[in-house]
Amino acid sequence: MADPEKSIATGIIISNREIFKDHFLMILRVPADFRASVPGQFVMLRREEGDHPFLGRPFSIHSLYSMNGETVMEILYRISGMGTALIARLTADDRVTILGPLGRGFDVPVGKKKIVLVAGGMGIAPLFYLAEYCLEERRGELGETVLYFGAQSSHHLFGLDRLERLCSSLKLSTDDGTFGYHGPVTDLVAGDALSFERNDSTLFACGPYGMIKEMARIAEKFSIPCQVSVEEKMACGIGACLGCAVRASGENTSKRFMRVCKEGPVFDTREIDWNWREG
Amino acid sequence: MKDNNSRRLAVDIGGLVLKNPVMTASGTFGYGEEYAAYIDLSVLGAIVVKGLSITPREGNPPSRIMETASGMLNAVGLENVGVRAFIDEKLPFLREVDVPVIANILGDTVEEYCEVAHILSEAEGIHALEVNISCPNVAQGGIDFGVNPELAFKVTEGVKNATDLPVIVKLTPNVTDITEIAKSVEDAGADAISLINTLTGLSIDIEKRIPHLKNITGGLSGPAIKPVALRMVWEVVRAVSVPVIGVGGIMKAGDALEFLVAGARAVQVGTANFVNPRSTVEIIKGIAAYMERKGIDDIKDLIGTLKT
Numbered sequence: 001m002a003d004p005e006k007s008i009a010t011g012i013i014i015s016n017r018e019i020f021k022d023h024f025l026m027i028l029r030v031p032a033d034f035r036a037s038v039p040g041q042f043v044m045l046r047r048e049e050g051d052h053p054f055l056g057r058p059f060s061i062h063s064l065y066s067m068n069g070e071t072v073m074e075i076l077y078r079i080s081g082m083g084t085a086l087i088a089r090l091t092a093d094d095r096v097t098i099l100g101p102l103g104r105g106f107d108v109p110v111g112k113k114k115i116v117l118v119a120g121g122m123g124i125a126p127l128f129y130l131a132e133y134c135l136e137e138r139r140g141e142l143g144e145t146v147l148y149f150g151a152q153s154s155h156h157l158f159g160l161d162r163l164e165r166l167c168s169s170l171k172l173s174t175d176d177g178t179f180g181y182h183g184p185v186t187d188l189v190a191g192d193a194l195s196f197e198r199n200d201s202t203l204f205a206c207g208p209y210g211m212i213k214e215m216a217r218i219a220e221k222f223s224i225p226c227q228v229s230v231e232e233k234m235a236c237g238i239g240a241c242l243g244c245a246v247r248a249s250g251e252n253t254s255k256r257f258m259r260v261c262k263e264g265p266v267f268d269t270r271e272i273d274w275n276w277r278e279g
Numbered sequence: 280m281k282d283n284n285s286r287r288l289a290v291d292i293g294g295l296v297l298k299n300p301v302m303t304a305s306g307t308f309g310y311g312e313e314y315a316a317y318i319d320l321s322v323l324g325a326i327v328v329k330g331l332s333i334t335p336r337e338g339n340p341p342s343r344i345m346e347t348a349s350g351m352l353n354a355v356g357l358e359n360v361g362v363r364a365f366i367d368e369k370l371p372f373l374r375e376v377d378v379p380v381i382a383n384i385l386g387d388t389v390e391e392y393c394e395v396a397h398i399l400s401e402a403e404g405i406h407a408l409e410v411n412i413s414c415p416n417v418a419q420g421g422i423d424f425g426v427n428p429e430l431a432f433k434v435t436e437g438v439k440n441a442t443d444l445p446v447i448v449k450l451t452p453n454v455t456d457i458t459e460i461a462k463s464v465e466d467a468g469a470d471a472i473s474l475i476n477t478l479t480g481l482s483i484d485i486e487k488r489i490p491h492l493k494n495i496t497g498g499l500s501g502p503a504i505k506p507v508a509l510r511m512v513w514e515v516v517r518a519v520s521v522p523v524i525g526v527g528g529i530m531k532a533g534d535a536l537e538f539l540v541a542g543a544r545a546v547q548v549g550t551a552n553f554v555n556p557r558s559t560v561e562i563i564k565g566i567a568a569y570m571e572r573k574g575i576d577d578i579k580d581l582i583g584t585l586k587t
């Protein structure tokens with residue numbers, strides 16, 4: 001069992017910089033004994049000072065590494081409401097309370113498999129960490145890593161130089177046609193899916209609900225395994241409130257629920273009943 | 280928390296002795312195991328588990344959660360694994376922990392409540408039942424048991440007859456006169472009363488002009504409801520003679536102390552567990568520190584000492 005005293009960490013902000021409009025990169029110093037994480041896991045983050053926001057907010061770990069003997073975590077996020085707007089105001093030396101790493105991360109298969117990453121907008125956050133992991137921790141063990149990255153507009157496709165280093169190829173798209181393919185990133189994936197070796201490729205996707213639902217369809221159509229990171233509103237992040245439930249797929253399981261924070265946030269697309277939720 | 284402190288903090292709830300007055304509120308602490316990585320569960324006064332029904336319940340579709348000013352709305356919808364799965368899969372873990380377990384129960388009919396109560400009474404490791412009467416009565420057109428004195432009486436009486444365990448009845452605040460319901464469940468034989476459950480609320484997304492919660496309305500909890508809860512506890516304490524357990528917006532030791540001073544014999548901590556999983560432990564320590572500072576040897580000398 002984890003040491004109860006150490007299960008809640010204090011993070012100290014090194015920088016919290018706006019990369020482009022409303023999108024921020026937070027770099028934090030975390031305790032040296034912060035538990036190792038698997039890409040796809042998340043943290044519940046809360047400002048240490050004040051009562052707003054009241055609940056923590058879930059964020060994927062964007063990167064976790066040691067630097068000059070210190071453990072550093074990165075969070076990539078977008079302002080999407082009151083909580084994230086307040087988090088965006090934090091500056092160097094401000095403190096945050098961190099629960100985590102939480103949940104089930106990506107399960108990278110063993111063997112020379114092709115790793116296909118599919119990111120929609122902010123969905124790049126955990127996939128960047130996954131690409132880092134594939135290159136650094138599993139060097140030489142895996143097949144090539146390719147990234148499909150779609151976003152609203154060209155300036156939303158950020159970090160491309162870092163990503164180019166990590167992946168053998170990048171396929172880009174924008175909703176407004178200002179860069180790469182003009183249209184949803186899932187079109188690009190569907191177009192290439194026939195060329196993926198069914199038994200030797202794994203898809204990893206993160207993005208808006210509509211996009212990951214489309215990925216579930218593509219995975220089924222081409223019978224390629226696909227792991228997705230699912231988002232649902234959370235209150236506790238540790239499996240207690242049942243706020244984050246998704247319905248499990250399958251016959252006779254209509255009463256079976258999975259908690260995004262505990263059984264997820266990463267699921268095989270076949271585990272989920274995609275018709276339960278709208279949008 | 281050890282030795283002399285534990286003696287001074289002990290309270291008696293309808294025959295169930297707790298080592299301190301701080302329990303967890305139903306639905307906010309899972310089935311206990313979720314918090315084992317964050318606190319030593321055995322320091323708690325008691326663990327109240329998520330509401331149990333006769334068969335598993337699916338709950339509401341998302342979104343189920345919305346943060347509001349100093350609180351949150353939830354429409355989880357009483358999702359639970361069902362009483363039998365609880366006994367088979369969840370209770371074994373709790374039996375190993377040296378802490379009283381209180382099972383929160385719910386139903387669509389009086390008969391369902393009684394059946395759940397009966398099944399739990401046969402299981403080893405349950406120390407009391409808490410009856411959540413904030414549920415629609417299917418037989419009576421869906422009116423909540425907890426808003427009608429006769430229905431509240433019937434369900435309490437039924438559960439009392441179905442079990443030998445102490446029975447705590449948990450009241451809803453969504454009523455005109457809470458003392459009327461409190462007296463009714465006391466007359467029906469309740470050993471203790473806990474209050475309050477969540478206050479019904481609504482939050483709207485003005486961009487899309489849709490409710491934030493798929494269920495439209497939800498239950499408000501957290502610091503926002505504390506003054507309401509405290510007022511209701513104070514009213515009920517003066518209306519009944521059974522022990523009262525205060526619930527609603529308790530985040531810190533000071534909040535818990537307010538309830539004790541108002542006359543609650545124990546408290547439950549709910550939403551605070553989501554914000555800080557160690558809240559309960561910090562509250563227990565804070566109560567002990569307050570007693571130390573005030574020179575109060577026994578918590579009984581603190582309960583109900585509000586000067587008006």
Ligand SMILES: Cc1cc2nc3c(=O)[nH]c(=O)nc-3n(C[C@H](O)[C@H](O)[C@H](O)COP(=O)(O)OP(=O)(O)OC[C@H]3O[C@@H](n4cnc5c(N)ncnc54)[C@H](O)[C@@H]3O)c2cc1C
Binds near residue numbers: 234
């Ligand atoms: C496992 C997980 C990992 C996440 N990782 C990241 C990340 O790396 N970067 C990032 O920018 N965001 C991430 N999110 C989403 C992020 O948690 C929400 O954007 C944030 O909670 C919104 O809080 P707010 O107070 O600003 O918005 P609110 O005022 O609460 O709501 C504003 C809008 O955000 C939506 N929202 C609120 N909470 C969530 C949520 N938990 N998930 C999805 N949408 C939500 C609401 O529906 C609403 O449209 C993640 C969510 C989950 C569940």
Ligand SMILES: Cc1cc2nc3c(=O)[nH]c(=O)nc-3n(C[C@H](O)[C@H](O)[C@H](O)COP(=O)(O)O)c2cc1C
Binds near residue numbers: 357383528550
């Ligand atoms: C997510 C959630 C689930 C809840 N589930 C239950 C339940 O199953 N049974 C019950 O009697 N009360 C339930 N409650 C009510 C709490 O036990 C408590 O009465 C209420 O939240 C007020 O206390 P608080 O402000 O400390 O949270 C739930 C509350 C929340 C927030």
Ligand code: FES
Binds near residue numbers: 235236240241260262
């Ligand atoms: S966020 Fe509370 S159970 Fe998942």
